[in-house]
Amino acid sequence: MIPKMPRERNSKHIKNLSSILEKVPAAALFSHVSPDGDSLGSMLALGLALESLGKKIYYYNAGPIPENLKFLPGVDNISNLWPEELPEVLIFIDCAEAERAHSTINSEFLKHKQIINIDHHVSNSKFGTINWVDPKAAATGEMVYSLLEKMGVPISYDIAVNLYTAIITDTGRFSYSNTTPDSFKIAAQLVKTGIDLAGINHIIFERKTLPQIKLLRKALSNLELLHNNSIAVIVLSRHDFLDTGADENLSEGLVNYARSIEQVEAAVLIKELEDNEIKVSFRSNSWLDVNQVASRFGGGGHVRASGCTIYRPLKEAVKEVITALEEALNIERNN
Amino acid sequence: MIPKMPRERNSKHIKNLSSILEKVPAAALFSHVSPDGDSLGSMLALGLALESLGKKIYYYNAGPIPENLKFLPGVDNISNLWPEELPEVLIFIDCAEAERAHSTINSEFLKHKQIINIDHHVSNSKFGTINWVDPKAAATGEMVYSLLEKMGVPISYDIAVNLYTAIITDTGRFSYSNTTPDSFKIAAQLVKTGIDLAGINHIIFERKTLPQIKLLRKALSNLELLHNNSIAVIVLSRHDFLDTGADENLSEGLVNYARSIEQVEAAVLIKELEDNEIKVSFRSNSWLDVNQVASRFGGGGHVRASGCTIYRPLKEAVKEVITALEEALNIERNN
Numbered sequence: 001m002i003p004k005m006p007r008e009r010n011s012k013h014i015k016n017l018s019s020i021l022e023k024v025p026a027a028a029l030f031s032h033v034s035p036d037g038d039s040l041g042s043m044l045a046l047g048l049a050l051e052s053l054g055k056k057i058y059y060y061n062a063g064p065i066p067e068n069l070k071f072l073p074g075v076d077n078i079s080n081l082w083p084e085e086l087p088e089v090l091i092f093i094d095c096a097e098a099e100r101a102h103s104t105i106n107s108e109f110l111k112h113k114q115i116i117n118i119d120h121h122v123s124n125s126k127f128g129t130i131n132w133v134d135p136k137a138a139a140t141g142e143m144v145y146s147l148l149e150k151m152g153v154p155i156s157y158d159i160a161v162n163l164y165t166a167i168i169t170d171t172g173r174f175s176y177s178n179t180t181p182d183s184f185k186i187a188a189q190l191v192k193t194g195i196d197l198a199g200i201n202h203i204i205f206e207r208k209t210l211p212q213i214k215l216l217r218k219a220l221s222n223l224e225l226l227h228n229n230s231i232a233v234i235v236l237s238r239h240d241f242l243d244t245g246a247d248e249n250l251s252e253g254l255v256n257y258a259r260s261i262e263q264v265e266a267a268v269l270i271k272e273l274e275d276n277e278i279k280v281s282f283r284s285n286s287w288l289d290v291n292q293v294a295s296r297f298g299g300g301g302h303v304r305a306s307g308c309t310i311y312r313p314l315k316e317a318v319k320e321v322i323t324a325l326e327e328a329l330n331i332e333r334n335n
Numbered sequence: 336m337i338p339k340m341p342r343e344r345n346s347k348h349i350k351n352l353s354s355i356l357e358k359v360p361a362a363a364l365f366s367h368v369s370p371d372g373d374s375l376g377s378m379l380a381l382g383l384a385l386e387s388l389g390k391k392i393y394y395y396n397a398g399p400i401p402e403n404l405k406f407l408p409g410v411d412n413i414s415n416l417w418p419e420e421l422p423e424v425l426i427f428i429d430c431a432e433a434e435r436a437h438s439t440i441n442s443e444f445l446k447h448k449q450i451i452n453i454d455h456h457v458s459n460s461k462f463g464t465i466n467w468v469d470p471k472a473a474a475t476g477e478m479v480y481s482l483l484e485k486m487g488v489p490i491s492y493d494i495a496v497n498l499y500t501a502i503i504t505d506t507g508r509f510s511y512s513n514t515t516p517d518s519f520k521i522a523a524q525l526v527k528t529g530i531d532l533a534g535i536n537h538i539i540f541e542r543k544t545l546p547q548i549k550l551l552r553k554a555l556s557n558l559e560l561l562h563n564n565s566i567a568v569i570v571l572s573r574h575d576f577l578d579t580g581a582d583e584n585l586s587e588g589l590v591n592y593a594r595s596i597e598q599v600e601a602a603v604l605i606k607e608l609e610d611n612e613i614k615v616s617f618r619s620n621s622w623l624d625v626n627q628v629a630s631r632f633g634g635g636g637h638v639r640a641s642g643c644t645i646y647r648p649l650k651e652a653v654k655e656v657i658t659a660l661e662e663a664l665n666i667e668r669n670n
Contacts (some may be wrong), residue, residue: 173508174522175536184523187509188516201510208595210564216592217555220548229545257551260543 010143013132014150017116020130022151026056026087030101032094033062037069037169037204039094042118042140044074045162046093049153058083062102068203072165073158089114092128094140096121118143120170138178141166145186160193165200173201214244219254219269225261226322227331232258232267235318238274248273259283266290266325270318278310278317282325293328297321345478348467349485352451355465357486361391361422365436367429368397372404372504372539374429377453377475379409380497381428384488393418397437403538407500408493424449427463429475431456453478455505473513476501480521495528500535508536549579554589554604560596561657562666567593567602570653573609583608594618601625601660605653613645613652617660628663632656 021027029047031039040061047057063080082102090113092098098105098115110127117128120143122135137143141163148155155163167187171179174187191197208216218240224233234254241248251271258267267283280297282290283305290306297320299308310317356362364382366374375396382392398415417437425448427433433440433450445462452463455478457470472478476498483490490498502522506514509522526532543551553575559568569589576583586606593602602618615632617625618640625641632655634643645652 172536173510175503175508175532175540177531177533179526179532181523181527184519184526188519188523191514191519192516196512197510197514198512201507205510206591206595207597210560210596210598213555213558213592213596217552217558220552220555223548223552225545256541257548260541261545261548262542263545 009136010132010134010146013130013134014147017118017130017132017147018150020089020114020116021050021055021147022053024055024087024089026058027089027091028058028060028083028087030090030092030095031059031061032096032100033103035061035063035065035069038139038141038166040065040069040072040075040078041162041164041166041169042144043093044072044078045141045159045166046091046118046144046147047077048074048156048159048162049148049151052153052156053151056087058087060101067209068207069165071200071203073161086113089116091116091118093118093144094121095119096124098125098127118147136180138176138180138183139167139170141170142182142186145189155189155193157193157195160190160195161200164190164195164197165204168201168204173205209250211244211246212250215240215246215250216254216257218244219251220257223258225264227326227329229261229263230265230329230331231322231325232261232264233270233318233322234258234268235270235314236272237314238272241272248279255281255283259285266293266329268321268325270314270321272314276311276313278312278314280308280310280317280321282306282308288328290328293324296324344471345467345469345481348465348469349482352453352465352467352482353485355424355449355451356385356390356482357388359390359422359424361393362424362426363393363395363418363422365425365427365430366394366396367435368438370396370398370400370404373474373476373501375400375404375407375410375413376497376499376501376504377479378428379407379413380476380494380501381426381453381479381482382412383409383491383494383497384483384486387488387491388486391422393422395436402544403542404500406535406538408496421448424451426451426453428453428479429456430454431459433460433462453482471515473511473515473518474502474505476505477517477521480524490524490528492528492530495525495530496535499525499530499532500539503536503539508540544585546579546581547585550575550581550585551589551592553579554586555592558593560599562661562664564596564598565600565664565666566657566660567596567599568605568653568657569593569603570605570649571607572649573607576606583614590616590618594620601628601664603656603660605649605656607649611646611648613647613649615643615645615652615656617641617643623663625663628659631659 029043031043051057059078061078095101115128117131119133120137120140124133145163219234255269265285266288269281271279273279284290289303291303294300294306294308297308297310364378366378386392394413396413430436450463452466454468455472455475459468480498554569590604601623604616606614608614619625624638626638629635629641629643632643632645
């Protein structure tokens, strides 16, 4: 038995979806490309629940499945082949746009089917025939939990592992500001199934490949502090990636090492993806608007986290980025 | 109003303590030396609550207060001077032994006063006149929360910051296996006060001093992998500490970088504290009993985490430690 949890803002959607899903014999589930723990965990949890009710479920993700999510129960059922025959009900999970699931989905295609759109991104384009979008949910996994609760589906161990992974991924293990009392209340219910918290956290947040550790070592040895430690810069050249055997996507999170240093206001990670293709991630700690800094290079994002791509040689890009940060920080330059 | 939360296993203790504390006019609170977030957070939360009821509270910690806990509300009230006049009631928080609070406390001293002992360590020696020891609590902060709930003290913002810090410290932001549904339920109540989760997590887990980052950089550049990456070794010499300006205690957690690499079974951090005084931390990932390995050097600990001190020159200690790990892992050596 699942204890009740009031989620009034969603009760109409939940009631409606619950009665639709109880009736359908089959559904195809879609999650977004470059999948994360929320998108896969939410999709698998909903799918496993519907399967337990005897429905035929098709799981789609364009892939590839990241190494650290291959432990998710049911992950082997996910296909990267577009289903040959589509059931009447298509459910998009954690996709702000239908195109996030598959690049060639167009509005013509979407007209023919019943499209259920379950997502927590504020930017969701409401492409479905039913759109349940709740930006207050820290993770789509929280929404799926509420739906299963309403449907009275028992939360199995496998469903709990998937939903717990969804929530810890999107809340940074309950540390981001999107975390709400509901996030904790749902986690309290999920852990009652006896899931291995420490093991899941190790796989998601701690376990690293050797190239990842080598890339971190390289990033820290390249770390430079400027202007009384107010600016921290990490530059990674193509040579550094080749040297460490690390993919560009393994550099995710490295900018946080620069940002973590207590005196630093502006942190930046500058990566050479190709000759003349330089990807830049900006972070700030207290007051600097790095959205403005990134927008000078045609990029953008948030006040404390933003990014851009600069199509110039690495050396020039580094110089321009540092100059832009110096100007934003009102630092008198000596040249 | 605080919602009820059943904690039956503690209800007698809570009822008893609650009625004692409601009556006393004053109390002295003690937390353990080398304080952590649980010990200070729990002490401050209880003290602030009792102060809100008009009690006179003395806060004692032998100190020093770690940099990353100086933000705790009420921390400035903590004294490292032993109180000149002791009130009738002394409350020891998160101390497995009374000596953990102050080295010269002896049993003679303890006879004269009413000693309340609130702790979650299984090893607690029950030194108090009232001993409330609950090893099932992930943090002493959870016990304090239950007590305040019973006493009907409103959880203020400041109390919530202290209890939340206590819980995230001892659960590794809800990722260790000691985390229970209660940990999450209590967190759900605490965050309703509007505390800044992201800010607290940044201070406790992310913010680093420059020497810390330099030490991490040094540790990773000294990292060596042996025997098909089954053993990961980090050696830090006295020179490395001098070079980075880092205290030995800033090396806490570095062994986890060695342990995090996916092929590694045995990870070891070897630190030269003084000439001929080498501190060793062992970790294992899946099966190796590092308690046994440490015990060969007169140390010990747990199956997956242990330590020892070797009184020999660094080079010799490193060689002996690696040999011991090779033997434990049944690796054929080539020499």
